[in-house]
Amino acid sequence: MRLALSILIAFSFIQPAAAEEIGSVSTVFKLVGPNDKIVIEAFDDPKIEGVTCHLSRATKGGISGAIGVAEDTSDASIACRQVGPIRFLEEFDEGERVFKERTSVLFKTIQVVRFLDKKRNVLIYLVYSDKLVEGSPKNAISxxxxxxxWGQ
Known part of the structure; x- marks a missing residue:
């Protein structure tokens, strides 16, 4: 029981990753509180200059969404593109997390991890959602x- 409480307290201090919100569209009208939305965010790969990813994800509205206790769905989509000359700023591990954002108060996050297919000279970005207890099979790659x- 103490271990579970310790884990719960530790996860309550995780802050959402910094991403730039590009825009959103309402999907469900809520009489009280904000509407349910699909949000589009952008983030740059922190270890690879010249790559930007755009992530779309569902967010819950209503009163629980307004006060931050709603659990967002696991639905997400990702599109990553080369936006300039690619330069590896430092070495990285396969499957390394490049983005993480909370999608519920304590237990659920959406994450993006990166892989390098050396044979084909391609970067692969995988978005998925997870929970403290169990993950979700919903995922997408770019x-x-x-x-x-580049640019010549």
């Missing part, structure tokens, strides 16, 4: 071919 002569 690939970024590393173009050697």
């Amino acid at each position: 690939t970024v071919p590393i173009m050697p002569n």
